[in-house]
Amino acid sequence: MELLLWLWSQLRSCGNNLPALGIALTVFALLFDFLKRRKSWSRYPPGPTSLPFIGTMLQIDFHNPHLSFTxxxxxxxxVFSLQNCWSNLIVVNGFKAVKEALVQKSEDFADRPYFSIYEHLGYGENAEVARYGQAWKExxxxxxxxxxxxxxxxxxxxxxxxEEAGFLCSAICSEKGRPFDPHFLINNAVSNVICSLVYGERFDYDNKKFQRLLHLVEQAFNEExxxxxxxxxxxxxxxxIPGVPQRVFRSQKEVLDFTDELVKEHRTTWNPTEKRDFTDAFLQEIEKVGGEQQV
Incomplete structure (x- = not known):
């Protein structure tokens, strides 16, 4: 702390000398970064050397992180540690270590960090990204x-x-033996089973709006x-910075907007005495507890 105070006094004294001020600011920033990281070194597992400010981010291929971790x-x-800027991460590999963390000590590892990016995208406080606690349990x-x-x-x-498997087989047969990529057809089938539970309806495989949603969901995963x-x-x-979250995570925002449209359609035809699907049940629960902020 005394060293930081001394550096601050030197910064004030060389305010009129720009080159000296630049050097002093750089030294001050590097020293501050070093002291901030040093506090956690002894408490974390071993890991690669961290660079100033960015930590170990350059050592990870974020498009294929599993390969980097391996x-x-x-x-x-x-079990090793990483640093994304000043955020400390623990990576767990191997069956025994993962089983110990997620099964034997599941309560200790059940929570998740709060990422403010979700708030900027429009996720609610108690949404699926909520932290582990009473609201999440309920x-x-x-x-x-x-x-x-x-x-x-x-x-x-x-x-x-x-029933959905029958629609999938019909769609495959319609290709008449020609080579094709079944990727989105299978996605359609799986998503339709989910939609029938959540929204009470399935979408035809040539439904452009639904095709757009499937592409957006895939892009949303890639965006991260x-x-x-x-x-x-x-x-x-x-x-x-204005517009940055919406621009970088554009597909996720569009998925949320699409979901909002389906929920609004449900609200207009909702009958509290009849539960057609999961969305109806959720709307009823909102009314029961007294508002969306409670759910």
Whole structure:
């Protein structure tokens, strides 16, 4: 601390000398970064050397992080630490280590960090990205009981899957033996089973609006990869730049807008005495607890 105070006094004394001021500011920033990182070194597992300000971000391929983690585990073991800027991360590899963390000590590892990017995108406080706590437990309990009522784990859901499998087979047969990529057809089928539970309807495979949604969902997952999205997560003040969250995470915002449209359609035809699907049940729960902020 005394060293930092001395550096600050030197900065004030060389205010009229720009080159000296630049050097002093650089030294001050590097020293501050070093002291900030040193506090956590002894409490974390071993890991690659951190660079000033950006940490270990350059050592990770964010488009294929699993490959980077596999390579790093060969050098540092199945449990090692990383630093994205000033955020400390622990990477767990291997069956035994993962089982210990997620099964044997599940309560200790159940929480998730808060990322302000979700607030900028429009996710609610108690949405699926909510932190582990009483609100999350209540939502999980409600979701499981409601899904069971609509057939999860029962033969009624099996019938929906079988019915959708028939539509999928018909779509494949329509290709008449020509080579084609089944990727989106299979996505259509799986998504339709989910939509039948959540929204009470399925979408035809040639429905342009639904095709657009599937492409957006795939793009939304890809958006979280890459250096810039990860930088926004660990340096949240960059989100204050107007338009940055919406531009970098454009597909995620469009998925949310699409979902909002479906929910609004449900509200206009909603009958509190009749539960057509999961969305109806959720709207009823909102009314029951007294507002969306409570759900």
């Amino acid at each position: 390579q790093l585990s060969k050098k540092y073991g199945n 939502q999980r309990r409600f979701a499981l009981s409601t899904l069971r009522n609509f057939g999860m784990g029962k033969r009624s859901l099996e019938q929906r899957v079988t 990869a890459g250096f810039l999205p990860q930088l926004l997560v660990v340096v949240p003040w960059l989100l204050l």
